[in-house]
Amino acid sequence: xxxxxxxxxxxxxxxxxxxxxxxxxxxxxxxxxxxxxxxxxxxxxxxxxxxxxxxxxxxxxxxxxxxxxxxxxxxxxxxxxxxxxxxxxxxxxxxxxxxxxxxxxxxxxxxxxxxxxxxxxxxxxxxxxxxxxxxxxxxxxxxxxxxxxxxxxxxxxxxxxxxxxxxxxxxxxxxxxxxxxxxxxxxxxxxxxxxxxxxxxxxxxxxxxxxxxxxxxxxxxxxxxxxxxxxxxxxxxxxxxxxxxxxxxxxxxxxxxxxxxxxxxxxxxxxxxxxxxxxxxxxxxxxxxxxxxxxxxxxxxxxxxxxxxxxxxxxxxxxxxxxxxxxxxxxxxxxxxxxxxxxxxxxxxxxxxxxxxxxxxxxxxxxxxxxxxxxxxxxxxxxxxxxxxxxxxxxxxxxxxxxxxxxxx
Amino acid sequence: xxxxxxxxxxxxxxxxxxxxxxxxxxxxxxxxxxxxxxxxxxxxxxxxxxxxxxxxxxxxxxxxxxxxxxxxxxxxxxxxxxxxxxxxxxxxxxxxxxxxxxxxxxxxxxxxxxxxxxxxxxxxxxxxxxxxxxxxxxxxxxxxxxxxxxxxxxxxxxxxxxxxxxxxxxxxxxxxxxxxxxxxxxxxxxxxxxxxxxxxxxxxxxxxxxxxxxxxxxxxxxxxxxxxxxxxxxxxxxxxxxxxxxxxxxxxxxxxxxxxxxxxxxxxxxxxxxxxxxxxxxxxxxxxxxxxxxxxxxxxxxxxxxxxxxxxxxxxxxxxxxxxxxxxxxxxxxxxx
Numbered sequence: 001x002x003x004x005x006x007x008x009x010x011x012x013x014x015x016x017x018x019x020x021x022x023x024x025x026x027x028x029x030x031x032x033x034x035x036x037x038x039x040x041x042x043x044x045x046x047x048x049x050x051x052x053x054x055x056x057x058x059x060x061x062x063x064x065x066x067x068x069x070x071x072x073x074x075x076x077x078x079x080x081x082x083x084x085x086x087x088x089x090x091x092x093x094x095x096x097x098x099x100x101x102x103x104x105x106x107x108x109x110x111x112x113x114x115x116x117x118x119x120x121x122x123x124x125x126x127x128x129x130x131x132x133x134x135x136x137x138x139x140x141x142x143x144x145x146x147x148x149x150x151x152x153x154x155x156x157x158x159x160x161x162x163x164x165x166x167x168x169x170x171x172x173x174x175x176x177x178x179x180x181x182x183x184x185x186x187x188x189x190x191x192x193x194x195x196x197x198x199x200x201x202x203x204x205x206x207x208x209x210x211x212x213x214x215x216x217x218x219x220x221x222x223x224x225x226x227x228x229x230x231x232x233x234x235x236x237x238x239x240x241x242x243x244x245x246x247x248x249x250x251x252x253x254x255x256x257x258x259x260x261x262x263x264x265x266x267x268x269x270x271x272x273x274x275x276x277x278x279x280x281x282x283x284x285x286x287x288x289x290x291x292x293x294x295x296x297x298x299x300x301x302x303x304x305x306x307x308x309x310x311x312x313x314x315x316x317x318x319x320x321x322x323x324x325x326x327x328x329x330x331x332x333x334x335x336x337x338x339x340x341x342x343x344x345x346x347x348x349x350x351x352x353x354x355x356x357x358x359x360x361x362x363x364x365x366x367x368x369x370x371x372x373x374x375x376x377x378x379x380x381x382x383x384x385x386x387x388x389x390x391x392x393x394x395x396x397x398x399x400x401x402x403x404x405x406x407x408x409x
Numbered sequence: 410x411x412x413x414x415x416x417x418x419x420x421x422x423x424x425x426x427x428x429x430x431x432x433x434x435x436x437x438x439x440x441x442x443x444x445x446x447x448x449x450x451x452x453x454x455x456x457x458x459x460x461x462x463x464x465x466x467x468x469x470x471x472x473x474x475x476x477x478x479x480x481x482x483x484x485x486x487x488x489x490x491x492x493x494x495x496x497x498x499x500x501x502x503x504x505x506x507x508x509x510x511x512x513x514x515x516x517x518x519x520x521x522x523x524x525x526x527x528x529x530x531x532x533x534x535x536x537x538x539x540x541x542x543x544x545x546x547x548x549x550x551x552x553x554x555x556x557x558x559x560x561x562x563x564x565x566x567x568x569x570x571x572x573x574x575x576x577x578x579x580x581x582x583x584x585x586x587x588x589x590x591x592x593x594x595x596x597x598x599x600x601x602x603x604x605x606x607x608x609x610x611x612x613x614x615x616x617x618x619x620x621x622x623x624x625x626x627x628x629x630x631x632x633x634x635x636x637x638x639x640x641x642x643x644x645x646x647x648x649x650x651x652x653x654x655x656x657x658x659x660x661x662x663x664x665x666x667x668x669x670x671x672x673x674x675x676x677x678x679x680x681x682x683x684x685x686x687x688x689x690x691x692x693x694x695x696x697x698x699x700x701x702x703x704x705x706x707x708x709x710x711x712x713x714x715x716x717x718x719x720x721x722x723x724x725x726x727x728x729x730x731x732x733x734x735x736x737x738x739x740x741x742x743x744x745x746x
Binding site for chain 1: 468486518550
C-alpha cells in the first residue's frame with residue numbers, strides 16, 4: 001500500500017448554471033490604463049506579461065485614458081457607433097425574420113460588435129479579414145449593402161452567393177472579407193498564407209483572422225500560429241473569447257488554466273489581451289499589431305475578451321446552460337452603451353441624437369428587409385437553378401455538364 | 410533530346426515554372442536546402458532563392474492551409490506532402506476549403522494550388538509509406554487528381570497542374586521514379602534509359618488534364634490503369650497473350666470518359682487494375698461508368714484487379730501488390746467467359 005491519493009479526473013465546470021446567480025467574482029480585471037503599452041518595435045521577451053493584463057482605454061467614468069488611448073476624432077467614433085448600432089439592429093431584425101419562418105438560420109453578434117467594427121475601420125481597405133460568422137460588424141463598418149446581406153440570408157434570386165451558403169456565411173472580396181465556411185478555424189491558416197504571399201510579393205497588405213476561444217483547441221489554430229511565427233507573417237490573429245462555445249464555457253477550451261492570449265508565449269510572438277467591449281481598446285491594440293506587421297516584425301495574437309450576449313444561433317437556447325441574466329451582469333458592460341457614454345462625456349453625443357440614429361437605422365434595416373422580401377424569402381425565390389452547376393471548377397467537366405442536362409437546366 | 414527519370418522530369422518542370430512565373434513558389438517538408446527526400450526539388454532553392462523553395466514545419470494541414478491563403482492572394486503554390494500516407498491531416502483543408510472555396514464564394518476566391526505527393530507501394534514501405542489514396546480525392550467535388558506513369562507525362566502534367574486555376578493533387582508513383590516497374594519484383598531493376606517516354610523536351614509543354622493515353626492498341630479487351638500499374642499491365646497483357654488495349658488514364662479527375670467508352674465499345678471487355686484496395690476504390694467508379702455507358706457492348710463481366718482489402722503489409726508486400734499474375738488470371742477469365 002502506498003499513501004498516495006487515488007487519481008481523480010478533472011472536468012471543468014462554469015461558476016454558475018441556470019438558476020444560479022451569475023458569478024464573475026473570480027475574474028481579475030485590471031483597471032483602464034493599468035496595462036502597459038510597449039513600443040511597437042519592442043522585443044517579444046520584454047512583453048511576456050502582456051497576455052495576463054487587459055488592455056482597456058475607457059474607464060468607469062467613460063473617459064479615455066492612456067497609455068492605449070488612440071486619440072480618435074469624434075467623427076471616427078460616430079462612424080464606429082453607427083456601424084455597431086446598425087449591426088445590432090440588423091441582427092435583431094433578421095433573428096426575428098428567422099422566427100417568422102423567412103429563413104433557415106441566423107447567428108447574432110450581440111455584445112461583440114465593437115471588435116469587428118473597430119478592426120474594420122482601423123485596417124486598410126487593401127487588407128484582408130478572414131472572418132468567423134460573428135463579425136458582421138466588419139461589413140457594416142465598410143458600408144456593405146444591407147439588401148445584399150438580406151438576399152444572402154434569404155437565398156433568393158438576389159443572393160450574391162447564388163444560394164450556395166447557409167445564411168450569414170458571406171463572402172465579400174471587395175470589402176476585404178474572405179469567404180466563411182462552417183468549419184471552425186480552417187481559415188486561420190489561410191490568413192497566414194495570404195499574409196506570407198503579401199510579404200513574398202513585397203507588398204504592404206496585411207491579414208487579420210478570427211477564431212472563437214473554443215476553436216483554439218483545433219489543430220489548425222496551432223498550425224497557423226506555428227507558420228505565422230516561423231515566417232514572421234504580417235498577420236493579426238484574433239481570438240474572440242466570448243466565454244461560450246455553444247454550451248461549453250471557456251474552461252472547456254482551457255481558460256481555467258491560462259489566458260488565450262498566453263498561447264502566443266510558446267510561439268514567441270506578442271500576445272495581447274484586450275477588453276473586447278471597449279471600442280477604443282480594440283482599435284488601439286489592432287493599430288499596434290498592424291504597425292508591427294507592416295514593419296516586418298511579424299504576427300500578433302490578440303485575445304478579445306467579451307461576452308456572447310445572445311445564443312449561439314437560432315438553433316440554440318442559452319437559458320438551458322447558463323444563468324438567463326448572465327449577459328446583463330457581464331462586468332465589462334455593453335460595447336454600444338460604453339462608446340455612446342464616452343461620446344456623451346466628450347460632449348459629442350446625446351440621448352436625443354442617439355434615439356434618432358437608432359430609429360433611422362431601424363428604418364434602414366426594415367427597408368432592406370422589405371426589399372429582400374419583395375424578391376422573396378427562403379424558398380419563395382431562388383437563384384437560377386442552372387447556376388447550381390457552376391463554379392465547381394473554373395470550367396465544368398463532363399459530369400457537371402451531363403448532370404445539368406439531366407436536370408434540364 | 411534529354412533523357413530523364415521521373416524525378417528529374419518533375420524537377421525540370423518545377424525549375425522551368427519557377428523561372429517563367431514569379432508567382433510560382435514551392436514549399437513542404439525537407440524540400441528546401443536538402444531538395445526533398447526523393448530529390449524532386451534538388452537544387453531549386455540554390456538556383457531560384459530562399460523564398461521560392463523552402464522548408465515548412467511538419468504540419469500537413471498547415472502546409473495546405475498556407476497554400477490556399479497564398480492562392481487566394483494570387484500566387485500559384487506547389488506544395489509537397491512527403492508521402493501520400495501523410496496527407497490525411499490536411500484532408501479537411503483539401504475537402505472543406507481548397508475544393509469548395511470557388512463554389513461557396515461564387516467565384517470570388519479560388520485556390521490554384523498544386524499538391525505533389527509520392528504514393529504507392531513496392532518499396533518495402535509498410536502500411537505508412539505505401540498507400541494509394543486516389544479514390545478518396547477523386548470522390549471530392551472540386552479537386553482534380555492526376556497520376557503520371559512516365560517522365561514525359563510527369564513534366565507535362567505537373568506544368569498543366571501548376572497553370573490550372575483549380576486545386577490539383579498529383580499523385581506520383583514513387584516505385585517508378587527511377588525506372589519502370591513491371592511488377593516482377595524478383596527481376597533486376599530497370600532504369601528509364603531507353604524508354605521512349607524518358608525523352609523529355611526542355612521548355613514548357615503541357616499534358617492536358619483529363620486526357621488518357623492509349624499505351625497499347627488492341628481489339629479483345631480494354632485494360633484501364635494509371636501510375637505504376639500501367640507498366641504492370643503491359644507485362645500482364647504480354648504474359649496473357651491477349652490482344653488487349655491499354656489505357657493510361659493519367660487523370661482521374663477530370664476523367665477521359667470518351668476514351669474509356671470508345672475503347673470498351675470496341676473491345677467489349679474491360680479489366681480495371683489499381684494498386685489501392687478494391688472495396689470503394691476508384692475501380693468501382695470506373696466499373697460503374699463502363700457498365701452505364703457500354704452495357705450493350707459488354708461480352709463479359711467487368712473485372713477489377715486491385716490490392717486486397719487489408720492494410721499494406723510489410724512482410725507480404727508482394728502478396729498484396731496486384732502483380733502481373735493476378736492481371737493474367739483476370740484477363741483469362743474475361744476472355745473465356
